[in-house]
Amino acid sequence: xxxxxxxxxxxxxxxxxxxxxxxxxxxxxxxxxxxxxxxxxxxxxxxxxxxxxxxxxxxxxxxxxxxxxxxxxxxxxxxxxxxxxxxxxxxxxxxxxxxxxxxxxxxxxxxxxxxxxxxxxxxxxxxxxxxxxxxxxxxxxxxxxxxxxxxxxxxxxxxxxxxxxxxxxxxxxxxxxxxxxxxxxxxxxxxxxxxxxxxxxxxxxxxxxxxxxxxxxxxxxxxxxxxxxxxxxxxxxxxxxxxxxxxxxxxx
Amino acid sequence: xxxxxxxxxxxxxxxxxxxxxxxxxxxxxxxxxxxxxxxxxxxxxxxxxxxxxxxxxxxxxxxxxxxxxxxxxxxxxxxxxxxxxxxxxxxxxxxxxxxxxxxxxxxxxxxxxxxxxxxxxxxxxxxxxxxxxxxxxxxxxxxxxxxxxxxxxxxxxxxxxxxxxxxxxxxxxxxxxxxxxxxxxxxxxxxxxxxxxxxxxxxxxxxxxxxxxxxxxxxxxxxxxxxxxxxxxxxxxxxxxxxxxxxxxxxx
Numbered sequence: 079x080x081x082x083x084x085x086x087x088x089x090x091x092x093x094x095x096x097x098x099x100x101x102x103x104x105x106x107x108x109x110x111x112x113x114x115x116x117x118x119x120x121x122x123x124x125x126x127x128x129x130x131x132x133x134x135x136x137x138x139x140x141x142x143x144x145x146x147x148x149x150x151x152x153x154x155x156x157x158x159x160x161x162x163x164x165x166x167x168x169x170x171x172x173x174x175x176x177x178x179x180x181x182x183x184x185x186x187x188x189x190x191x192x193x194x195x196x197x198x199x200x201x202x203x204x205x206x207x208x209x210x211x212x213x214x215x216x217x218x219x220x221x222x223x224x225x226x227x228x229x230x231x232x233x234x235x236x237x238x239x240x241x242x243x244x245x246x247x248x249x250x251x252x253x254x255x256x257x258x259x260x261x262x263x264x265x266x267x268x269x270x271x272x273x274x275x276x277x278x279x280x281x282x283x284x285x286x287x288x289x290x291x292x293x294x295x296x297x298x299x300x301x302x303x304x305x306x307x308x309x310x311x312x313x314x315x316x317x318x319x320x321x322x323x324x325x326x327x328x329x330x
Numbered sequence: 331x332x333x334x335x336x337x338x339x340x341x342x343x344x345x346x347x348x349x350x351x352x353x354x355x356x357x358x359x360x361x362x363x364x365x366x367x368x369x370x371x372x373x374x375x376x377x378x379x380x381x382x383x384x385x386x387x388x389x390x391x392x393x394x395x396x397x398x399x400x401x402x403x404x405x406x407x408x409x410x411x412x413x414x415x416x417x418x419x420x421x422x423x424x425x426x427x428x429x430x431x432x433x434x435x436x437x438x439x440x441x442x443x444x445x446x447x448x449x450x451x452x453x454x455x456x457x458x459x460x461x462x463x464x465x466x467x468x469x470x471x472x473x474x475x476x477x478x479x480x481x482x483x484x485x486x487x488x489x490x491x492x493x494x495x496x497x498x499x500x501x502x503x504x505x506x507x508x509x510x511x512x513x514x515x516x517x518x519x520x521x522x523x524x525x526x527x528x529x530x531x532x533x534x535x536x537x538x539x540x541x542x543x544x545x546x547x548x549x550x551x552x553x554x555x556x557x558x559x560x561x562x563x564x565x566x567x568x569x570x571x572x573x574x575x576x577x578x579x580x581x582x
Contacts, residue, residue, distance in 0.1 A: 229488045
């Protein structure tokens, strides 16, 4: 069997790596991934052929994973978080679709889901994602900013909780301030905002602030930003979004 | 220490229960949850005091968990999926906020995230959630239908991938057909739709269909429904959403 596992390893800490992900990765001869993420695997990567490459070479990494699997290796393509959410899985299917190499057709693909950054962040502060929410990437490298801004506006108007991925990078500085400006037109200044950086990793930092007080300087490319909806509230150190808009008790 | 763990146990199969969730639950003297979900825990629940209650008594369950913890028990409040996404966690904070009983203040709360149904569903079919997406619950028991419909329309217009939770129940029959009708006004008939029922459990079923062909009769309250955006495509048996709208290669 020519096998490719596409594995989400969760936010970072080994305690959030699922048994399914561990078993899949341990069965591999070869692991393909961004260096930082394979480093986080610790003992699992011992004795395996590691194929690491820098950020920005995602398509090449997906192609290498397919080629290695087609050549008979048992391959694990590793993403942090969930491999299916702003991550590597889709690139494999895009290659299968666009390039459709005959040798790739016999590769058996299995995907293993993982905890994504927004979930890990939410778990540190309470239950901000407890009602309808959107995940939006602020990276305009592959998506026109007009599309992103349309989504931010739609999400703001329709009162979704937001999880902003790729909020900022060394080259993309104005997108997060602009997103916060759009949100501020539709939400109160005291709306809770959570900045979660490197959640579950050694240098984790979590900041609970508000739309009025949030400072984009506290955000970097290893952060995810959560923004509450009109109902999201704080109680003590916690942030939560009530499960409904009606004041009544649930009736099922 | 008076301790309450709020734990997401993932979609069902033990292989998706994180080590963090397992360790937390094993340390508990008492587990509180809906019967089906505690059943899925298998050996972890052996020897523990199980407090199960039927669907619809979520607030009572959260209150019981707080009371038990305040009385000195080590309590695990169990949700399937992610306890922070359409689940039990927010009810605990709502009680702390509204009722603010003095005895509850000394309870130390720890949340453990879990794989939510949309992620497990996505992992079975490819990478449908690979670009901006919304999670929307179709339950109008606690949220006015006008709010839900506004969100469906906003998500449809702004071209989000959708994950529909609580799509249907024995008493709520027209909401899913109405949601699909709204989506059909903004998306092509061939837009991929995934109906995932009981994902990772013994009687899992996964159906890949399209907006034109989807039949709400195939959906029940144990299902999650994923609906692609305008870019979502099929390749062989797989469904994926490309990571961007531009045809160029990524540049970071």
